[in-house]
Amino acid sequence: MSASLAKALRILTVLGDGPASLDELATQLEVHKTTVLRLLRTLADEHFVHRDAQHRYHLGAQLFELSSRGLDQREVRSIAAPHLLAFNRAHGHTTHLSELVGSEIVYIDKLESHDHVRMASRVGLRGPVHSTAAGKVLLADLPPAAAAQVLDGADLSARTPNTIIDRDAYLDELARVREQGWAQDREENEPSINCIGAPVRGAAGTVVAAVSVSVPSIVATYDQLIELVPSLLAVTGTISRDHGWRPTREDHSR
């Protein structure tokens, strides 16, 4: 493994919390100043960090550009964007678009709630597959072997008292999700946050992404959230069709 690279990446991660000076970084990372300095220089050469006039370091433009390009490469994101915008505008709740990456989900787009109570999530954040509606949606349609492999790599720990931690119980839950075509999360991932999610399908019929709506229980009750399911399914259906999916008879019957 490359130790110096790992240090440099940790520098970037620390800078994600905000700008920092050379020895703030050094003390926080417990690396000698001179080492940090040289890593920062290389990072700055490639525009991954920037040093301002007060000798403080910031995350650099290259990071923003790479992220922008990487997000654009997920074609589902651009296809979904206008539909998600309209959907979010209609009901005003925090809406996420997620993909399965390894044994975790990654938020690849986020639309903010219209409330002043905002969620701490953001694009690029990773989340567990077992305690989120998006995770359930992304796993439900996987071949059993593939799902098993994902679960092998996943951390199935309890995030709240409601989290499903038993593997068999979780597989039952996946069957339910597959059956009804959408997933719920009743304060399983975060206390006081309920969530519903539905799949976006590609041309081959496989699930390529998940759209989920997260609502604090103080803002709406679980029952009120469930009322959104039809419009959620409508929007994921539209996105799926835009993405090349053609409904089968079986799907129609649902």
Next chain:
Amino acid sequence: MSASLAKALRILTVLGDGPASLDELATQLEVHKTTVLRLLRTLADEHFVHRDAQHRYHLGAQLFELSSRGLDQREVRSIAAPHLLAFNRAHGHTTHLSELVGSEIVYIDKLESHDHVRMASRVGLRGPVHSTAAGKVLLADLPPAAAAQVLDGADLSARTPNTIIDRDAYLDELARVREQGWAQDREENEPSINCIGAPVRGAAGTVVAAVSVSVPSIVATYDQLIELVPSLLAVTGTISRDHGWRPTREDHSR
């Protein structure tokens, strides 16, 4: 300088063009496979890249998260966002929000044109200070010494036949921008693209960012673009006030 870190950063940059396999990366970077492999492993450990089931490497979630955090740290971006959205919706042209970083400008937000002719720019992209309306705006209000320092570090090469490459002529242009309160770019940065820009000011009255509108000459003539100046100044004025700026008498007289 840290050679291995530089290689790793180049790997990320190459991955910005799209997913790649191990030895696509190795041949493209002219680095031995084994080296690339180990760097990729470290990058993957920190979630800067992700390896899919087909052993292809993609940009990772951590990159997206850092970018999202870094962009959020620019408070001007969140303040400007709603106003830029409304502004963009009203006239439908590509709109950028930029900051001065070193001797270049960096796009920290972008709103797409409503036309199908889109621009190749993106958030995080860097651009020259001397040939862009945003660059002129960001330099115009700098103290002469600071502006000189920026220009010392800048590449003042000709980007089109119209680019101002003479330093004194450019300083004259800056005086004009300062005088009229906004800047133009008449195919100085890209052929067939005209641009206007205006400053966003902070509480201290200093210019903290620039809003610019870019329009291909096939979509609108230069004169038509100029007609947008009043509404551009209106939106930058609003953003500036939201950002804590209080107009002085001098500013009112303009």
Next chain:
DNA sequence: TGCAACGTTGCGTATTTTGCAGCGCTGGTT
């Protein structure tokens, strides 16, 4: 079944990074 392409590993060498000690600058204090 054989071949080819690709990803992967172990190991010795040598390049790199590292930490130390010290220098110079800047900004604040008496």
Next chain:
DNA sequence: AACCAGCGCTGCAAAATACGCAACGTTGCA
């Protein structure tokens, strides 16, 4: 004005590290 403290930065020698080689395992294709 002069001093001090804090911080960024450099040269050098030691040592840890990454590197490249050669070879192996696996997968997919002819």
